[in-house]
């Protein structure tokens with residue numbers, strides 16, 4: 001399912017010509033979406049727009065990964081497994 005979403009979003013990015021951003025520019029755009037999400041909950045409970053801004057963060061992240069041929073689904077699963085194996089060892093939290 002995740003790959004379906006990623007590929008659909010990628011096709012839209014290509015169709016719109018939104019594939020020229022450098023990795024650093026893409027990270028800046030992800031940061032801007034985080035700011036938009038923060039704005040949607042700055043007065044307390046998240047607004048109705050909050051979920052859309054969260055989606056923007058994830059879609060921009062998926063788009064960056066796809067543009068760099070990073071298998072983000074595999075990377076996420078590997079990170080979950082790493083987290084599960086590590087637990088809180090070596091962490092201050």
Ligand SMILES: [Mg+2]
Pocket residue numbers: 033036052053056
């Ligand atoms: Mg947004």
